[in-house]
Amino acid sequence: MTKVNSDAADALKQLAYLSSALKAPRIIESAARLADHARDAGWTHEEYLAAVLDREVAARNASGAQLRVRAAGFGARKTLEEFDWDAQPGVRPQIAALASGAFLTEARNVVLLGPPGTGKTHLATGLGIAAAHHGHRVLFATATEWVARLTDAHRSGRLPQELARLRRYGLIVVDEVGYLPFEQDAASLFFQLVSSRYEHASLVLTSNLPFSGWGGVFGDQVVAAAMIDRIVHHADVLTLKGASYRLRNRGIDSLPSVRTQKTAD
Numbered sequence: 001m002t003k004v005n006s007d008a009a010d011a012l013k014q015l016a017y018l019s020s021a022l023k024a025p026r027i028i029e030s031a032a033r034l035a036d037h038a039r040d041a042g043w044t045h046e047e048y049l050a051a052v053l054d055r056e057v058a059a060r061n062a063s064g065a066q067l068r069v070r071a072a073g074f075g076a077r078k079t080l081e082e083f084d085w086d087a088q089p090g091v092r093p094q095i096a097a098l099a100s101g102a103f104l105t106e107a108r109n110v111v112l113l114g115p116p117g118t119g120k121t122h123l124a125t126g127l128g129i130a131a132a133h134h135g136h137r138v139l140f141a142t143a144t145e146w147v148a149r150l151t152d153a154h155r156s157g158r159l160p161q162e163l164a165r166l167r168r169y170g171l172i173v174v175d176e177v178g179y180l181p182f183e184q185d186a187a188s189l190f191f192q193l194v195s196s197r198y199e200h201a202s203l204v205l206t207s208n209l210p211f212s213g214w215g216g217v218f219g220d221q222v223v224a225a226a227m228i229d230r231i232v233h234h235a236d237v238l239t240l241k242g243a244s245y246r247l248r249n250r251g252i253d254s255l256p257s258v259r260t261q262k263t264a265d
Contacts, residue, residue, distance in 0.1 A: 012028075012032070015027070015028050015031055016028050019031075024056050024060075026055065026056050026059050027052060027053075027056050030051075030052045030055040030056060031052050034048065034051055034052060034055075035048075038051070061133075061135070064135070065132050065133040065135075068132035068135075068136070068137060068138060069129055069132045069133075069138075071137070071138075072128055072129075072132060072138040072139055072140050072173075073139060073140045073141060074125050074128065074129070074140045075121075075125075075140070075175075076125070077125070077129065078121075078122045078125045078126055078129075079125075079126050079129055079130075080095060080099055080123070080126035080127070080129075080130060081126075082122075082126075083095075083119060083122055083123065083126060084119070087118070087119065087242060088118065088119055088240050088241075088242070090241070091123075091238045091239075091240060094236060094238055095123060095126075095127070095238070098110060098127055098236060099126075099127065099130045101130060101131055101134035101136070103202060103236065104131055104134070104136055104170050104171060104201075104202050106234065107197075107199055107200055107201055107202055107234065108202060108234045108235060108236065109202055109203045109204070109205070109231055109232070109234060109235035109236075110124075110127060110202070110203075110204045110205070110235065110236050110237075110238070111204075111205050111206075111207070111231060111232065111235055111236070111237045111238070112124055112204070112205070112206045112207075112238050112240060113206075113207055113208075113209070113210060113211075113237065113238070113239045113240065114208070114239055114240030114241060114242075115208060115240075115241075115242075115243075115244065116208050116244055117243070117244020118240040118241065118242055118243075118244065119240060120175075120206035120207075120208075120240060121175050121176075121206055123206075123238075123240075124140075124173050124175060124204045124205075124206050125140065125173070127171075127173075127204055128140055128171060128173050128204065131170060131171045136169075136170030136171055137168070137169045137170055137171075138169065138170065138171045138172075138173065139166070139169050139171075139172050139173070140172075140173040140175065141173070141174070141175070142174070142175045142176045142179075143174050143175065143176055143177045143178075143179070143180075143182075143190065144176070144179075144180055146172075146174055146190065146193060147182060147186045147189055147190055149162075150162065150189040150190070150192070150193060151185075151186065151189060154189060159189075159192070163192060163193065163196040164196075166193070166196070166197070167196060167197060167200050167201055168201075169201065170201060170202065171201070171202050171203075171204060172193075172197065172201070172202070172203055172204075173203075173204045173205075174203060174204070174205045174206070175205075175206050176206060176207070176208075177205050177206065177207040177209075177214075177217065178207045178208050178209035178213065178214065178217045179208060181216065181217050181218075181219065182217060182218050182219060183219070184219055184220070187217075187218040187219055187220065187223055188223070190218070190227070191218075191223055191226065191227050194227050194230050194231060195230060198230045198233075199234065203231065205231065211224075211228050211232075214227070214228060
C-alpha cells in the first residue's frame with residue numbers, strides 16, 4: 001500500500017471514530033460520498049466540510065421532524081400537499097402563508113370554521129405537521145379529549161403544572177370544537193387552556209359552528225365571549241364552504257344544519 005493510500009485509510013478510520021463519538025454516523029457516509037466530487041470540482045477544505053455538515057444537519061432535522069410528528073398524536077397524517085385544493089380554493093393563499101410557520105413565532109392562532117366534511121381537520125393536521133418540520137413541538141386532540149385530559153389533571157391537583165407543561169409546546173391543535181356541548185366545569189377548564197396560551201403559544205382550532213354558536217357549546221355567553229376574545233385577538237380566521245367531501249358521488253347534496261341545543265330540564 002502506498003503512503004497516499006495508507007494516509008487516506010487512516011483518515012477514514014479517524015472519521016469513522018469521530019462520527020461515532022459525535023453520535024453522527026451519517027457524517028462518514030456523506031464524507032465518503034462527497035469526497036470524489038469535491039476533488040473533481042476543486043472544492044476547498046472549508047467547502048467540503050460545510051457540505052458534509054450540511055447533509056448531517058438536514059438529516060437530523062428530518063429525523064427530528066418525524067419524531068415530533070409521531071409524538072403529536074394526529075389521528076391520521078394528512079399533509080397540506082395532499083389536500084384537495086379544488087374544493088377550497090379560497091383559503092389556499094392563506095394556508096400557504098401559514099405553512100411557513102411564521103404565525104408560531106408570533107404566538108398567533110388559526111381558527112378553521114365550516115360545515116362537517118369540508119377539510120378542517122385535514123388542514124389543521126397539515127399545519128401541525130408543517131410546524132413539526134419547522135422544529136416546533138405539537139400536540140393534537142379533539143376538544144373533548146383536551147377537556148378529559150385537563151379534568152384528570154385538575155382532579156389530581158396538578159392542573160397548573162399541566163398548563164405550564166403544555167405552554168412549552170409551540171402548537172396545540174384542538175379539533176371539533178362544538179360537536180358536543182361542555183358542562184360548566186369542562187368549559188372552565190377549556191377556558192383556562194386558552195388563557196394560559198394567550199400571547200405565549202399558538203392554537204389551531206376547528207369548529208363546525210360560527211362564533212355566534214359557541215355560547216351554546218360552553219353553556220355561558222360570557223365565558224364564550226371571553227374565550228373568543230382571547231382566541232381571535234391574534235388570529236387568522238378561515239371559513240371553509242361547500243358540501244362534505246364524504247358525500248360526493250352519493251346523491252346527497254348537503255347535511256342537515258348542525259346546531260348545538262341545550263337539553264330541556
